[in-house]
Every structure is written in C-alpha cells, then in structure tokens.
Amino acid sequence: MTPLLELDDIHVHLGGRKRWFQPDIPPVKAVGGVTLTVAAGEILGLVGESGCGKTTLGRTVLGLQRETRGSIRLRGKTVSGARPRDARKLRRAIQYVHQDPGAALDPWWSIGHSLEEGLVITGHGERSRRREIIEQALAAVGLDPTAQRRYPHEFSGGQLRRIGLARILMLDPDIVILDEPTSGLDMSVQATVLNLLLEIRARRDLTYLFISHDLSVVRRLCDRVAVMYLGRIVELAPAASLFERALHPYAQALLAAAPRLEPGESRTIAIRGEPPSAARLPAGCLFAGRCPYAEPACRTEEQVLQAVAPGHEVACRRWREIAAGAPPTAAAA
Amino acid sequence: MLILKKFAQDKSAVIGFAIVVAVVFIAVFGPWLAPYPQDATMSHLTRRLRPPSWAFPFGTDNLGRDILSRVILGARGALKVSLLVVGASMAIGVPLGLAAGYSRGWLSEAIMRVTDVFLALPQLILALALAQLMGPSLESAMIALVATYWPFFTRIVYAETRRLRASLFVDALEGLGASPTRIVFLHILPNAASPIIVRATIGLGFTILVAATLGFLGMGATPPDPDWGLAISQSRTFLPGAWWYATFPGLAILVTVLGFNLLGDGLRDIMDPRLRRSR
Numbered sequence: 001m002t003p004l005l006e007l008d009d010i011h012v013h014l015g016g017r018k019r020w021f022q023p024d025i026p027p028v029k030a031v032g033g034v035t036l037t038v039a040a041g042e043i044l045g046l047v048g049e050s051g052c053g054k055t056t057l058g059r060t061v062l063g064l065q066r067e068t069r070g071s072i073r074l075r076g077k078t079v080s081g082a083r084p085r086d087a088r089k090l091r092r093a094i095q096y097v098h099q100d101p102g103a104a105l106d107p108w109w110s111i112g113h114s115l116e117e118g119l120v121i122t123g124h125g126e127r128s129r130r131r132e133i134i135e136q137a138l139a140a141v142g143l144d145p146t147a148q149r150r151y152p153h154e155f156s157g158g159q160l161r162r163i164g165l166a167r168i169l170m171l172d173p174d175i176v177i178l179d180e181p182t183s184g185l186d187m188s189v190q191a192t193v194l195n196l197l198l199e200i201r202a203r204r205d206l207t208y209l210f211i212s213h214d215l216s217v218v219r220r221l222c223d224r225v226a227v228m229y230l231g232r233i234v235e236l237a238p239a240a241s242l243f244e245r246a247l248h249p250y251a252q253a254l255l256a257a258a259p260r261l262e263p264g265e266s267r268t269i270a271i272r273g274e275p276p277s278a279a280r281l282p283a284g285c286l287f288a289g290r291c292p293y294a295e296p297a298c299r300t301e302e303q304v305l306q307a308v309a310p311g312h313e314v315a316c317r318r319w320r321e322i323a324a325g326a327p328p329t330a331a332a333a
Numbered sequence: 334m335l336i337l338k339k340f341a342q343d344k345s346a347v348i349g350f351a352i353v354v355a356v357v358f359i360a361v362f363g364p365w366l367a368p369y370p371q372d373a374t375m376s377h378l379t380r381r382l383r384p385p386s387w388a389f390p391f392g393t394d395n396l397g398r399d400i401l402s403r404v405i406l407g408a409r410g411a412l413k414v415s416l417l418v419v420g421a422s423m424a425i426g427v428p429l430g431l432a433a434g435y436s437r438g439w440l441s442e443a444i445m446r447v448t449d450v451f452l453a454l455p456q457l458i459l460a461l462a463l464a465q466l467m468g469p470s471l472e473s474a475m476i477a478l479v480a481t482y483w484p485f486f487t488r489i490v491y492a493e494t495r496r497l498r499a500s501l502f503v504d505a506l507e508g509l510g511a512s513p514t515r516i517v518f519l520h521i522l523p524n525a526a527s528p529i530i531v532r533a534t535i536g537l538g539f540t541i542l543v544a545a546t547l548g549f550l551g552m553g554a555t556p557p558d559p560d561w562g563l564a565i566s567q568s569r570t571f572l573p574g575a576w577w578y579a580t581f582p583g584l585a586i587l588v589t590v591l592g593f594n595l596l597g598d599g600l601r602d603i604m605d606p607r608l609r610r611s612r
Contacts (some may be wrong), residue, residue, distance in 0.1 A: 064508055088510040096508050108523050118509050171509070328571035 003075040004207055005038040005061070005094075005175060010070035012053070012060050012231075030056040030276045032231040033070075035305070038175070043208040044223035045239065047215060047254070049275070053231035054211045058177045062096045063087030073098065092122065095173035099180040101164025105152040114146025115167055122171055137166040140203075141196060158189040162196065168202065177209045182217050195220060215258040219243050224311070227251040230275055230286045233305060237312040245257070247314045247323055249291045285316070293318055293330035339603050346599020352592025360408040367402035373559050382575045395567065400577065403559040404585045410560055411589065414471065415534035415540035418478040419533050425479070426486025427529060431517055432493025433487065445491060448484045456481040456543060464552035474553040478540055489532055493525035527604030531597050538593030545586050561586050 016027025032251040038044050046054045059065040059074065064084055072080040079090040098104040105114050118131045135145045141162040147155075155163065161181065168176060177277060181197065182190040194217065201208060212218050218225055218239065225242050227235040227250065235248040248251045273290045276282050276303045282289060291298065298317065305313040308323075316322065340346055364370045377397035385392045391400035433444035460477035467473040497503055498521070506516050547553035548562025556563065561582040570576035 061452070062508060066506070085512075088508070092510070096505075098505055099500055100501060103501035106502045106524070108507075109520075117506075117511070121506075121509050121511050121515070251546070285454050 002073075003037040004040040005040055006073040006076075006173045007034055007036040007061070008071045008073070010034045010057070010060060010072065011068045012056055012065060013068045014056070014065075029281060030231055030278060031060065031067075032281070034228075034231075036231055036236070038207060038209065040207055041175075041201075041205065042223040043210055043221055045218040045225040046209065046211045046228060047213060047218055047225060048228035049213065049254070051275075051278070052228045053278075054228050055179060056231075057228070058096065058179055058209060058211050061175075062094055062177055063091045064096075089152065092171065093174040095168035095171055095175070095176065096170060097161075097179065097181060098178045099183060100160075101167075102152050102155070102157065102160040103249060104164060105160075107289050109154055110149055110151055111155075111163055114152075115148070115163075115170065118167055118171055133170050134166075137170040140169060140200065141166045157185055158193060161185070161193050165196070165200070169204070169297060173206070175207045175209060177211065179211045180213070181210070182212070182214060189215070197221070215255065227254060230278060230281065232286065232315065233313075234287065234303075234316070235314045236305065237314075241309070241312055245323075246321045247308060247312075248287075248316045249293050249322065250287045251314075252322075293326065336603055340599065343599045343602060345595045346602070348601055349592045349595025349597075352588060356408055356412065356589050356592060360412040363405050363409050367399075367405040369399040369402040370406070372398040372402045373406050374557050382571060382578070384575075389409055391581040392575070394564070394578050395571060395575075398579050400564075401586050402540045402560065403564060404561070404581055406559040407561045407564070407582065407585065408589075410471075410546065410558060411586075414475060414478075414544045415537045418475055418482060418540045418544075419536045421479045422482040422536070423476075423486055423533060425528070426483035427490050427522075428596065429483075430487040430490025431494055431521065431525075434491040435498060435513065435517055435521070435552050444487070448487045448491075451480065451489070452484040454481050457546065460543075460547055461550070461552055464547070469552045469555065471554050471558075474544060474547045478543060482536060482540070485532060485536070486529065489528050490525055493528055494521050497521045507587050527601070531601040531604065534593055534597035534600055538590040538597070540592050541593070 009030055011029070011033055012031035013027035014030050015025065019025065024260055034052075034057060036044075046057065046272055048054050056065060060067050063079075063082075066082075066084055068089070071078055074091060074093060079087065080325055082090060086137045090311075091305070105111070109117075115134045115137065119133060124130055124133065134148065138145055138147055143159065143166065147159075147163070152160065152163075178197070182193060185193060196209070198221070200206065208221075210218065210222055222239045225237060225239050226233045227242070227246075227248065229250045235242065235246060235251040237246075242251065243255065246255050276286065276289060282299070284301055285291070285294070285303045288294045288298040295318065301317060303315040303317060305315045306319075308314050308319055318326070338352075359366060375398070377393075380389075380393055380397040381395055383389055383393040383397075389399050389401065391404060394400055394403070429448070430446050433441045433448075456478065459481055460474055463473045463477040464470075467476075494517075503516055503520065506520060545552055545560070545562030545565070548560045549566040551563075551566060554560035554563045556567075564582040565579050565586075568575065568582075571578055
C-alpha cells in the first residue's frame with residue numbers, strides 16, 4: 001500500500017541573494033534533507049525548538065513554500081516542483097490550520113463570508129449548497145449557525161480555533177497540518193480543542209501532521225513523532241518508544257527539558273549554547289557543538305537516519321553506546 | 334451603528350462633516366442660492382467697492398459685483414477642481430501602490446522609484462512651470478496638482494499592502510488557493526481603504542488651498558471666474574481700505590479647508606474594523 005504522503009530528501013532554502021561588488025548573502029537552509037512518510041490515518045508529531053524548520057516544513061508540504069530540492073508524493077502521485085499557486089491546486093487534499101486562526105481571518109469579513117470564500121475558491125456549486133456545507137461544518141466543530149453573522153474580533157481564542165478548523169473541514173481534506181493548535185490556550189480550552197481534533201479525525205478519516213513544541217500534548221495525541229533540529233529529523237519513533245527511550249542526545253535533552261509533575265526530579269539538563277546559524281551550517285553532525293556525547297569524529301561525519309528498531313530511526317553514530325549508558329564525553333567546545 | 338455613535342461623539346469631526354455638507358450643498362445649488370447669480374460675469378461700475386450692507390452682506394468688489402454671490406458661486410469651481418484632482422490622483426496612485434506592494438522584485442522597485450521621483454517634485458513650482466508651458470489655465474493647474482499628488486496615494490497603499498501581504502489572513506487565503514486578484518481587490522483593498530479615505534479627505538481640502546494659491550498667483554482660474562484665490566489676488570490693490578474684498582473669499586477658503594481636515598481626522602479615528610459589529 002502506498003503511503004498517503006511521501007517526502008523524499010526535501011530541502012528548503014530561504015532568501016539568499018547575489019549582490020554586485022559585495023559578498024553574496026547566503027540562503028538560510030531552513031530544511032535540509034527531510035525524508036518522511038505519513039501513513040493514512042496517523043497523527044505524526046513534528047517537534048523541535050523554535051526556528052528548527054518545523055513550520056517551514058509544514059508550509060512546504062502545503063505548497064505555500066516551494067521546495068529547493070526533493071520531491072513530494074501524495075498517494076503516489078508527484079505533486080512537487082510546481083509554482084506555489086499550481087502546487088496548491090495539486091494539493092487540495094492537504095490543508096493547514098494556522099497557529100493563530102483569529103489573525104488568519106479577514107477582520108472586515110464576517111465569519112460566514114470568510115467560510116464561504118473557501119468554498120467559492122475551490123469552486124463549490126451554488127449558494128444554497130454552500131450555506132448547507134457551512135452550517136454542517138460549524139455544527140461539526142460545535143458552533144451554532146448564528147456565528148456566521150459575527151466578526152472575528154467577537155470570538156474567544158478557543159472559538160477561533162474551532163472556526164479555523166471548520167474553515168478547512170469544509171474543503172474535505174485528507175491531510176490537515178496543525179500548526180501549534182494549542183498554543184496560547186488555557187488548559188481547559190486546550191483539552192476541548194484536542195478532544196475535538198480527535199473526534200473529527202475519527203469521524204472524517206483524517207491524517208494529521210501535528211506541529212508543536214508542547215511535548216505533553218504530542219505525547220497524548222501522536223502516533224509517531226519526528227524530532228527536528230536545524231532543519232533535519234534527528235529522531236523518528238513511535239510516540240511511546242520516543243518518550244520511553246529517546247536515543248538522540250538532542251531528543252533526550254528536549255524531553256528532559258519538559259516540565260514534569262513528579263516532585264523532586266525538577267533538575268533538568270539544559271542544552272549548552274545556541275544552535276548554529278542555519279545560514280552557515282557546520283560540517284559533520286549539526287548537534288556536535290552542543291552535544292554532551294560528541295567525539296571528534298562527530299564533527300566530520302554527516303549523520304543520517306539509521307534504523308535502530310522497527311519504526312525507530314535515529315541520526316546519531318553513537319546511539320548504541322548512548323543506549324548502553326555511555327558517560328558523556330568531556331565538555332564540548 | 335457603533336461607528337455612527339462614535340463619530341457623533343467626536344465634536345470636531347461633526348463640525349467638519351457639517352462644513353463639508355454645507356459646502357457641497359452650496360456648490361450644487363449655488364446659482365439658486367446666490368442673491369445676484371448674474372454677478373458671476375456681469376459688472377456694475379456704479380456700485381464699486383461698497384462695504385458690507387443689508388443689500389450686499391459681504392460688500393462689492395472693484396467691478397461692483399456682489400462678493401457674497403461670487404463666494405457662493407466659487408464653491409462649485411473649488412470643489413470640482415479638488416474632486417477631479419483627488420479622483421485622478423487616486424486612479425493613478427492606488428493601483429500602482431497595490432501593484433508595487435503585492436509584487437516583489439523589479440516591478441515593485443521600479444514603481445516605487447518612479448514614485449519617489451514624483452514625490453520630490455515641488456508642487457507649486459511644477460504648477461508654475463506647466464502654466465508657463467501651457468498658458469495659465471485651470472487645466473494646467475489641475476494637471477500639475479495630479480502629477481504631484483498621486484505619489485502620496487501610492488506610498489500609502491504600498492505601505493498598507495506590504496503590511497497586509499505579510500499578515501496571516503492573506504497567508505491563509507493563499508493557503509486556500511485564492512487568486513492574487515481576489516486577494517488584492519477583495520481583501521487588501523478594503524483593509525487599506527481607511528488610510529486612503531482619510532488621505533483623500535484631507536487632500537480635498539489641501540487641493541482647494543493649492544488651487545487658490547495658484548489662482549492668487551494668476552496661474553489657475555482666469556477672470557472673470559468667481560474663483561476664491563483669484564478674488565484675493567485682485568483685492569490686493571484695494572487693501573486695506575476695502576478689507577471685505579479679501580476677507581470673505583479668504584474666509585471661504587479657510588472654512589472649507591478646515592472642514593475637510595477636521596472630517597479627515599475624525600474619519601481616521603473611527604476607521605477601525607473592531608468597531609464593526611454584527612448587532
């Protein structure tokens with residue numbers, strides 16, 4: 001069976017410019033060689049620190065950002081290599097929910113008007129039919145039809161997320177990219193939004209690409225998790241085994257940094273230093289400069305994902321030793 | 334309705350609005366309101382330079398014409414010039430600003446650099462040069478005003494478009510697959526409308542002032558047009574004796590420009606989408 005979505009060695013370079021008489025501005029390598037498959041019906045989490053390229057990867061999958069290299073296949077059909085507008089036509093089955101769905105609505109347009117627009121753009125039949133679809137979508141996210149007459153600023157954050165969700169549900173997607181769907185919401189609202197997401201997925205047979213840095217949410221929701229660092233996936237594993245036994249030093253540090261409820265164990269190992277600039281990447285393993293297990297060889301050998309168990313891949317040459325409990329090497333420079 | 338309520342609380346905006354409505358009313362119905370409508374062209378040398386009286390509330394000028402009638406009749410010309418100039422400036426400036434703001438790269442750069450060049454032209458000096466070239470007339474003054482006023486619209490629309498283009502809702506629309514035409518005309522233009530309207534309102538007053546200046550310098554309207562600026566220019570030789578001759582056309586300019594400016598400022602304050610309510 002072909003996977004729903006396949007990414008093959010995706011590179012995305014942003015900006016960069018040739019200049020006259022001055023040194024060229026190098027592009028930022030936001031995503032550098034991501035290979036990933038998404039199976040139908042799963043929830044794949046994409047985690048990593050701010051600026052690691054998870055949103056860029058999401059936008060590239062969506063088609064708003066053109067990939068520099070690599071190919072994307074949707075149900076076995078190649079959909080990459082097109083200009084953003086054509087790419088969006090090819091990838092109607094993929095939709096994106098913004099981090100802040102309130103700001104993603106035109107403030108001058110009423111909700112009903114904004115929702116209808118998506119249908120108009122995708123060419124959905126006559127007006128009465130559109131009305132029906134909108135009301136169904138609003139009902140599906142638990143809002144009543146009167147919401148249509150109101151304006152974005154009249155809704156709360158949780159309601160806006162529902163509207164954002166309704167907006168793309170109407171378009172009948174197969175894959176939904178959720179960018180930080182819970183950021184900025186308080187705990188109780190978070191829970192209702194997450195439950196809604198799960199409920200809708202079950203009802204509509206959706207596949208989620210879940211971009212987040214909230215690890216507790218990822219743990220609860222995702223089937224598989226990809227940990228990104230500087231535009232690459234450093235570890236890809238089923239959620240259970242990742243949270244049980246992360247192998248990559250970066251993934252370990254990321255998990256260790258998450259706040260926990262158990263008392264006493266509050267001391268976390270902070271990662272030293274800053275990540276290198278994505279415009280000037282170092283040679284070898286990108287994490288070597290901050291890695292407590294780094295060896296001289298780490299700084300010369302580029303790391304690629306290797307399978308350690310079925311479904312569990314890690315991009316670290318020392319994973320065996322780390323798994324066996326090797327002590328950290330001397331302080332990394 | 335929240336907008337109306339908010340507007341009604343802003344006293345200076347209401348005053349501005351009232352003045353503008355009055356000026357428009359006078360401009361439209363001028364020939365019927367003026368006590369001596371024939372004084373637009375006819376002169377009566379027997380009643381030269383009469384001071385204000387019941388018969389001639391604003392006095393008469395050096396050709397014996399009723400100044401009140403000429404001030405009333407001048408409103409239409411002033412308003413016509415400013416509407417044409419601002420309308421033409423918007424017709425040129427707004428599309429260019431949208432194009433420059435939405436596109437990237439050379440097109441945007443080219444439009445904005447040309448705009449900068451026009452922005453650098455001093456308005457009055459260009460108007461004087463054109464008047465020399467084409468002969469002094471209202472048309473040459475209007476061409477000069479349009480040539481120097483459109484860049485203001487381009488700049489404003491460009492800045493707004495840039496800001497809106499980077500906003501999340503435009504991004505979301507692109508994500509839905511909306512066409513650039515749809516995004517620009519249905520989303521960016523309405524969201525950029527408030528600064529455009531404010532600028533246009535203030536521009537109407539400003540243009541009346543500059544047109545009057547040109548009339549004063551003899552580069553705009555030509556006699557015997559009942560132009561306010563021209564009247565002040567002609568009155569100079571009769572100052573300070575015939576004070577009413579310069580005062581009333583001058584007051585007409587002052588009040589009209591003030592009205593447009595107050596209205597423009599008031600509009601700026603209420604142009605906020607958050608005042609839009611469903612109920």
